[in-house]
Amino acid sequence: MDNFNTLELITDPRGFATLWLSRESKNNAFNAQMIRELILALDQVGSDPNLRFLLIRGRGKHFSAGADLAWMQQSAELDYHTNLDDARELAELMYNLAKLKIPTLAVVQGAAFGGALGLISACDMAIGADEAQFCLSEVRIGLAPAVISPFVVQAIGERAARRYALTAERFGGQRAREIGLLSESYPAEALDHHLEQWIDNLLLNSPAAMRASKDLLREVGHGALTPALRRYTENAIARIRVSPEGQEGLRAFLQKRAPNWQAESNNKEPRR
Structure with missing residues (x-):
């Protein structure tokens, strides 16, 4: 850095x-x-x-x-x-x-x-x-x-x-x-x-899903129920379901294993 x-x-x-x-x-x-x-x-x-x-x-x-x-x-x-x-x-x-x-x-x-x-x-x-x-x-x-x-x-x-x-x-x-x-x-x-x-x-959470959730919550704001917000949320879940991490997370859940982003963080030693 x-x-x-x-x-x-x-x-x-x-x-x-x-x-x-x-x-x-x-x-x-x-x-x-x-x-x-x-x-x-x-x-x-x-x-x-x-x-x-x-x-x-x-x-x-x-x-x-x-x-x-x-x-x-x-x-x-x-x-x-x-x-x-x-x-x-x-x-x-x-x-x-x-x-x-x-x-x-x-x-x-x-x-x-x-x-x-x-x-x-x-x-x-x-x-x-x-x-x-x-x-x-x-x-x-x-x-x-x-x-x-x-x-x-x-x-x-x-x-x-x-x-x-x-x-x-x-x-x-x-x-x-x-x-x-x-x-x-x-x-x-x-x-x-x-x-x-x-x-x-x-570190347990999908990096892409956390980013998507931040975008989602920023758009939702105070939660006013508008047609535009409904369409946004519908598209948001559809996008994340077909994303690489969304697919990996669903497969890992169904196969009862840790998703790959957890394995990656567990294999790295923290800097002291």
Whole structure:
């Protein structure tokens, strides 16, 4: 993988990648360079047909403290149009992550403030430590969670988003699970153990079927029952049934054996 200054992108031979936020001395806070490198890293992940899913993690004590203070100070000195360019760059990152073809799982420890909640919300799933601390902190410094707000609302609902965006309250991992920001919350010392269970479970699934399911669910959205959606879903199941992995999965089920994508991942040793 290419070298980055603020990130590490590591592939596991079992068929997935981990994208590490790696500004540990700055608590993995965002700056313009990290945002640009995240966009480039997601492009790289999206162009690799061998990857089944992506993990997003933070090096060190914290997932991400949000925006870098020095970067925010520089932004305050810029004019409207330059700030608009910065906002468009952040939006590109969030939308590209949300549209990534493969499943995404955020793994959260320590602090996740401000824009970090956007990154978590744009992932398909997230797990975290009970002790993690979350905060939509923008109003405390006279700002608003503007670019990330659509993803946060999708993740936790409009009512909870209003509460936490307007109060800037901090909340922990268990509360994050209750409102839907996290899929599951675990004791900090058990987080890596449970992550391995999530990885093992995802590796059981057909890579092509997971991609097709992401496309399907994006099209379904809130599930409005329209004629166009009915036709889309009919075509979706017909396509996947006749696809190579669909055919292999059905044969393996009927023959009571593991499908070939499980055998492939089991034959590869994880990188330590």
